[in-house]
Amino acid sequence: MDNETLEIAREALQKHWGFTSFREGQDAAIKSVLEKKNTMVLFPTGGGKSLCYQLPSVLFEGLTIVISPLVALMQDQVHQLNERGIAATFVNSTISSWEVEQRLVNARNGMYDLLYCAPERLETPLWEAELPRLDVDLIAIDEAHCISEWGHDFRPSYRQIRPAFESIADSVSWIALTATATPEVRADIAENLGFTDPEVISKGFERPNLKWWVTATEQKQKKILNAVKKAAPLGSGLIYGGTRRNCEELARKITNQLGVKTEAYHAGIESSNREEVQNRWIAGDLPLVVATNAFGMGIDKADCRYVIHYEMPYSLEAYYQQAGRAGRDGLESFPMLLFKPSDLAIARQRIKDSYPEKDQLQHVYDVLCDSLNLAVGAEMEKSEEVSIRALAKRSGYPARITQSALKVLNQLSIIELIEYLKPRVGIQFVASQDYIREQIQVSENQRKSLFLDTLLRQFGGEAFAAMKYLDFDYIQQKLGVSPNAVKKGLQVLQDHDQLLKFELNGEQPMVKLVDERQAKLRLRKEELEQYRNTLLEKLAYMKGYIQTENCREVYIRQYFGEQEVSPCGHCDNCLQKKKEDVQFTNSDLLAIRQALSGGGKTLGHLCRQLGWSKARIKRSLSHLIREEKVRAKTEKYFWVNNNK
Known part of the structure; x- marks a missing residue:
């Protein structure tokens, strides 16, 4: 250029x-x-x-x-x-x-x-x-x-x-x-x-201002309260709570016990309230949000000081993307992951559950098409809202399996599934434009006249030929009434006055078949299992990140293909290593070397032989394993002879 x-x-x-x-x-x-x-x-x-x-x-x-x-x-x-x-x-x-x-x-x-x-x-x-x-x-x-x-x-x-x-x-x-x-x-x-x-x-994957941290604990709520107490004075924060219930419970506890104003964000909250929560957080008026992973897509907030994961993401890509919302302004910030061993087992099971069998996919597909009144060979013109609960009841499967089936059908490009859509209102006038203008003039109800006049101005002539859609929040703002009043007013104009038809979408997922309805889907078992196995492999890398005793930033950057990466010096593992290096002496090294000279020893054996605490033994062995002087095998520790 x-x-x-x-x-x-x-x-x-x-x-x-x-x-x-x-x-x-x-x-x-x-x-x-x-x-x-x-x-x-x-x-x-x-x-x-x-x-x-x-x-x-x-x-x-x-x-x-x-x-x-x-x-x-x-x-x-x-x-x-x-x-x-x-x-x-x-x-x-x-x-x-x-x-x-x-x-x-x-x-x-x-x-x-x-x-x-x-x-x-x-x-x-x-x-x-x-x-x-x-x-x-x-x-x-x-x-x-x-x-x-x-x-x-x-x-x-x-x-x-x-x-x-x-x-x-x-x-x-x-x-x-x-x-x-x-x-x-x-x-x-x-x-x-x-x-x-x-x-x-x-740009590479180095984020030198982020202090990567993993905390293993069986008491996540206690740990998250302590973490927020320390981090809140630094500025705005974001917690990924995993489930709706976690989001609600954590927001309530943090607000009540710490006095840090916290609100939940998830798909179960009305869209206008979700957007308000998001906007207040971006503006700095709300210090902390506990959200599901839908929060943050496309959000530009530079000064988020900490991101805490209450539940573990299932891939390093997802974790890096979400945790990376901290410290976009380049100032020191803290991504923290809370973890307990059962998290991995739960994650593995959820991934397996998220890929239903072929016959389950076919059944959910058939139930979906039936609920949309689609015959074999029929096509859909546009997306329609579906109720997961209603589909689950009709299919006889739990809601979790039903929702997973829809997501897999979406990934296979059989349907288009749209979630977390910004709510929109669609209007088509069914009376003539002259008649509607006449109704605006002659109506004795001024509020109703203003309501109808505003709709006519905003939706215009196009809405007489077909259903026209505009953002719900935009229309609500123009009408100057509450969300509920918008819905009630439209209902009256549709059912009582018969001047228009209206549709609301966005609160529930929307679905559209990509092609006409098939009598039998062409699904290959290998195709279904291949992607599931890829996700399980990614989960194994996530486990590796959690369990590594080396630099966490090095682990992330090497995962994304960077070579010759130096330790960051400020993640929890790097700081622990510095601490151990200071505390570990030559006499400690000699004592452990002598203790292991007769062959492999268990942790308990070393504690009894040396008279040290278990924490001191673990810290010393961890140091020596990193230095490649000691190796561990089947719960025993051995001195490496080539490092005499």
Whole structure:
């Protein structure tokens, strides 16, 4: 990128984002994209990946297509871009086919800089028909690790991205972005996308300001209260509680016992309240949130000082991404993981349970289709809300198995499953525009007239032809009434006055069949077991991180493929090693060497022979094992002869 182009890029950065300089790596990534090179960006959570395709989209004359698996996140990004004066939209299964078609026509006419879509969208006849008419300059693939079967969030539909764009693949720029990719995943991404010699821009996985910490305990609640008591004076915090019940209970206990204002965040809380909790935490008005793992996606908060995991994530990718939400401003921060031995057994069982048998998948699929009134061969026009509880009751399976089956069907690209969606309200007027205007004029109820007039202004003429959707929170704000009053008012206008039809979605998961209903799904046992086994393998690496006695940052960075990594010096293991090195003397070494000279000894034997406490023996043996002077085998310790 020559100096003139770089200056233009900086001007765009200043104009739309308000920054005068790029973060580390962003300028290199943008330069590579503008030079039409195949680009792979590996930035940690909060590293500014989105800008690497958003800024070039402003400079390119044509369209940037962004493939994203997270519907809620793409909607948030589109909203933020529009706020910055950048024309962007999305197409996914939450909007009607009529609205999808209209947005694609607008894209064809050059009305957008960016068009976000889910990968499943690329295989629809409408998309295939419109693609040749779009003037595409850049294809950006967010969460690119979803391409790889070795990734922690594999989605088969991601492997069809390159074939879907084959007709224009060589005439556009490509950029693939992820925060978490092992060497195997990177190689798989490059091969699948046809990147023969990609420009790889990586910040590496070092986070020198993070003090990685693992605490093994059977008393997690006691430990978390102590941890929050110490950490709360440092600033804002985030706890990943795992389950809804944990989130509610921990938030209540921390607030009551420590006086630290804490609130829960999970899918069971009404969406407007969830968003309020999130916004107050970002603004610094709420010091601590206890959340399920849905919290934090796409959230930009630089000054979170500590992240505590009450429950263990099942992969290092997930842990690194979530814990990495601490200290994005570069100041000292503390990611802490609480762990007890039974956590691993529970995790293994949950992974196995999360992959139902073939006949269970078929049964849940059939029950789902029946509940949606779909005959064999019928297609769905758009997503519809489903009740997990109702499906579970109808299938005869527990809710846990039913939900797992839906997630697997989603991963296999049989359905599109959308969770944690930003609530939307859809309206279609069924009376004529003139009649509705007349009702606004003649109604004696001023509040009702204002309510109807506001709806007409906001939804406009499009809502007379088809159901049109807008964000629920936006409509509530325009109407100036409570969420409940919005629902009640719409109900009256639909049932009593018969002026409109309305739909609310977002509080429950939404589902759409990717293809027409099949009489029998083509499921291979090997395919189902392969991904489950990959997750079990990732869990083993998570176990290794927890149990390692060496530097935790070294373990993480080597897992992600970095070589020649030096100990960080400030994780719990590094600090313990420094402490042991200070406390361990030459006379201790000589005593243990003499005790082990006659052969292997158990911990109890050494305690009795040397007269030391068990803690002192353990500390000394740990030091000598790291120094490769002692080895452990079947609960006995042996002196290593080649280190005499």
